[in-house]
Amino acid sequence: KQEVTQIPAALSVPEGENLVLNCSFTDSAIYNLQWFRQDPGKGLTSLLLIQSSQREQTSGRLNASLDKSSGRSTLYIAASQPGDSATYLCAVRPPGGFKTIFGAGTRLFVKA
Amino acid sequence: ETGVTQTPRHLVMGMTNKKSLKCEQHLGHNAMYWYKQSAKKPLELMFVYNFKEQTENNSVPSRFSPECPNSSHLFLHLHTLQPEDSALYLCASSQLPESTDTQYFGPGTRLTVL
Numbered sequence: 479k480q481e482v483t484q485i486p487a488a489l490s491v492p493e494g495e496n497l498v499l500n501c502s503f504t505d506s507a508i509y510n511l512q513w514f515r516q517d518p519g520k521g522l523t524s525l526l527l528i529q530s531s532q533r534e535q536t537s538g539r540l541n542a543s544l545d546k547s548s549g550r551s552t553l554y555i556a557a558s559q560p561g562d563s564a565t566y567l568c569a570v571r572p573p574g575g576f577k578t579i580f581g582a583g584t585r586l587f588v589k590a
Numbered sequence: 591e592t593g594v595t596q597t598p599r600h601l602v603m604g605m606t607n608k609k610s611l612k613c614e615q616h617l618g619h620n621a622m623y624w625y626k627q628s629a630k631k632p633l634e635l636m637f638v639y640n641f642k643e644q645t646e647n648n649s650v651p652s653r654f655s656p657e658c659p660n661s662s663h664l665f666l667h668l669h670t671l672q673p674e675d676s677a678l679y680l681c682a683s684s685q686l687p688e689s690t691d692t693q694y695f696g697p698g699t700r701l702t703v704l
Contacts, residue, residue, distance in 0.1 A: 521695035576646050580633040
C-alpha cells in the first residue's frame with residue numbers, strides 16, 4: 479500500500495532564505511508525482527508535476543526533484559517571500575487506476 | 591467563468607438533513623473527482639468519474655452519493671450525515687490519461703454537521 483510522508487510538518491523561516499521541503503513514498507512504482515500549494519481554507523493549486531521518467535521540474539523560484547529508486551522528492555524554494563506562506567502538499571499517482579495519494583503536507587510560514 | 595467552481599462555499603446541516611454539493615468545471619476535462627479534507631489528515635480521494643462513469647469509489651459510506659450527469663458537472667448528495675463528516679470537500683478535474691496533465695481543484699465546500 480502506497481504511503482506518502484512529508485517532513486517537516488511545519489516550518490518557519492525568515493524572508494529571503496532558501497528552503498527544502500521533503501516528500502517520501504513507500505512504493506517506487508509511480509506514474510507521476512505532483513507538488514501542490516494550499517492556502518488556508520482554499521483549494522489546491524498545482525505547482526509542479528514530475529512524470530515517472532523525469533528527474534526534476536522547475537518553475538520560477540521552485541525546483542522539484544524526483545528519485546524513484548529511493549522513494550523521495552524534494553521541493554526547493556529559492557529566496558522565500560511572505561507570499562510563499564501556505565501548506566505544501568506532495569501527491570503520487572500509482573500506475574493504473576485514477577487514485578492520487580497525498581501526504582499530510584508541510585505548513586510553511588515565511589516571516590517578513 | 592473559468593476553472594473549477596463549487597457551490598455552496600459553506601454549508602451547515604443537521605444530521606437528518608439532505609443537501610447536495612455542486613461542482614462545475616469549465617476546462618473541457620473528461621475526469622472529475624471528489625476529495626475529503628479533514629483537520630490534520632491527508633486529503634482523501636472519495637470518488638472518480640471518467641467520461642461520466644464512476645471508476646473509483648474509495649470505500650465511501652452510502653450516506654454520500656455522487657452523481658455525474660455530464661463531464662462538466664459533478665454532485666455529491668448528502669443524507670443522514672454524522673458530525674465526523676464535517677470537513678472541507680474539494681472537487682477536482684483533469685484530462686485523462688494524466689501523465690502530463692494535472693488536477694485542477696475548486697475552492698471547496700466547508701461542511702459542518704451539527
